[in-house]
Amino acid sequence: MRIQRISVETPAHSCFVEITAKVQTIVHQSEIEDGIALIFVPHTTAGITLNENADPNVVRDMLTDLDRIAPDDQPYYRHFEGNSASHLKTSFVGNNLVIFIEGGNIVLGRWQGIYLCEFDGPRTRRVQIKIIPDME
Amino acid sequence: MRIQRISVETPAHSCFVEITAKVQTIVHQSEIEDGIALIFVPHTTAGITLNENADPNVVRDMLTDLDRIAPDDQPYYRHFEGNSASHLKTSFVGNNLVIFIEGGNIVLGRWQGIYLCEFDGPRTRRVQIKIIPDME
């Protein structure tokens, strides 16, 4: 199917914005019963990951960890924008997800949510979704 | 094809459990000659990766590195379960793999094994596998 494109507003410099419902809506609109949804983030300082969406402190702690592991403004940075840590964090979480579709719904674990990972916001980010139905 | 589900017992708090043979068995049972096998881990404190399966000290050293980079029980953690480092490690390795199938076999590099990455065990973990045959 054609690539679907959605926009996501990110409210802070570093934050995870849950997009599970938006992905589910696109899958429902496709009327595909079984297949896969491929998700791609076309940015170099924002990525995508799956993680817990029950206690928001999990994401908060992960962001604190990431800032400790890759702090901004290292003295050795040469990139003129000074945001190389944001690029590194993006490569750590990655730009792709493959989500299964079964019976018309996305298949996630009980605690999993789909998060756009913003590392250089606030901004308007784009997410691309391509649905591939099973052949049977 | 339908999603296949397997169970994996993890013996320790942090460990990599090789599941290459289990994935190969499912591919053989599918009788697909050429295509892809998509692997998904529906957990938020366990992920999946490819890495060396010749010398078990590689995995051991990687686990030691991960505990150094993201130690448990940071004083700034607010998540009530205290296992935010396990969540972060999961997003580092990710929950997805795409494996090629050629001539009925999975195509891995000489030293590559498929590992379920446990970061909050021991537990019984689930792995989902979806095989997509080539159209030709």
Next chain:
Amino acid sequence: MRIQRISVETPAHSCFVEITAKVQTIVHQSEIEDGIALIFVPHTTAGITLNENADPNVVRDMLTDLDRIAPDDQPYYRHFEGNSASHLKTSFVGNNLVIFIEGGNIVLGRWQGIYLCEFDGPRTRRVQIKIIPDME
């Protein structure tokens, strides 16, 4: 379609080598208008990622960060080759990418390039690419 295989020469111990043009060429040769290109690196000390290809200092800063976060030759390493940090970095960036194809071209963000990530070079590395056309 059949798996395509390309070779990439890496000039240093740690470096990112851009392969965007090579992937685009394979997509053009396939004459596929719409679909996906799956990329797989069959190594355990080299991976693949997307990141900025405008200012080469971004990649340089990322490599410096990675060496700070996972330095070689930790005193606790037991792997006889001493390159466990190279294995860890590979699992951090991963071995897979899923790239969309639209109108015969790969769909990347404005600043994104596809990089083979060498963490134990210089070497000749292999990259596998499998193109799956849309069914319509």
